[in-house]
Each structure stands twice: as structure tokens, then as C-alpha cells.
Amino acid sequence: MRGSLKFMNHKINGRVRKLINTGKAFSLRYEIHFASKSIAKVLFDSGTPAGNKANSSFSIPTWILNGNKKIKKEYLKGIYTSEGSIYPTKIKKGSRWRIEIEQYKRLSIKNEGIKFMLQISNMLKEFEIITSPPRFGKKQTRKDGSKTIAIKMDVEKKYFEKFYHGIGFDDKFKTNRLVKAIAGKSGGSNQL
16 A cells, blocks of 8 residues: 655655554554655654664653643544554453553663653543553563563543543544443454
């Protein structure tokens, strides 16, 4: 799949890749690749981390942390659309819904990942949305032999309406799933 972007009156062509994981929990991700020094510079100058996020320490840029509520909303919407999932797990009395965000960090900088998640959690509190404490998940060995660990946190169903009205997703599937969860309808167990 091809895509293009207009940036500073220049058309920049890119490639979009659809990544499907059909393992234990189905997941769907998209990658977009643009070869543009201009875009890379603007993104880097605005606080976007360069390179592999699992291998680097970073925090939410100060201009976002100190920004107004609209800036914070758009940042949170972007990160939850790209890094988040919404799904139910079966329990004895039905389903337990949650919105989860998960990122991997190299073991040696795992505490930096916790700090980043706490920044997200604190921003969500401004929208009256409370998260679980950040926690460590499964470990993985990457192709290069380095070891990483998942860092994740959840938003429980009782905050879904506030999430819907205050943040939302920029993805039709996730938005539909959120609406179904709020309405009390089953959405299946696939994680997305």
C-alpha cells in the first residue's frame, strides 16, 4: 500500500505496511515509512524519540505536558490509537473490559518506561480518568539478542465514558468497540 504526505508544499511518498499478528492474541498494526530528512527533523525537534523506542529513554515533551487540554487530548488520542488496545477478558460473571497501553523497554532502562507511563497516567487524571499503576509484563528476547520487558497499564470500564468523551480513538474499529463496551454489548475477546 502506498501513501503520500504534503509537507511544506512538497509531496512526499511513503509506504504503509499492515502488520497482523495471529498469535495468542490477534493484533493489527500499521507502519508508515517516509524517507524525508525534513519530516525527521521536525518530528525530532518537537520531541519525538529517534530510533528504536525500546532502546531509548524519553518522556512526554514539555510543550505537551505544559500545553492546554486540547494539546493533551490529541497527544493521548494519538498514543492510545497507535499503542493502545481495548478488549474484554472472560471472568466468572461475564467480561472485564479494559483499555490497555503497552510498550516494551530494554531491561536496563525499564524504570524509564515506568516514568513515561506515569506521565500518561497523570495526564489522564486531568480528564478524570484513573489508570491502574504501571506494571511489568512478559519479557522478550529480540532478534539482536537484547532483552526487553513489557510495561503496561489499564483503564477500567467505569472510566470508558470519560475516555470516549474526553480522549477517544482515531480508529473506527477501536471506537466501535468502545461504544459497544459502554452499551454493555459483547465485543469478542480479540485484543485491538
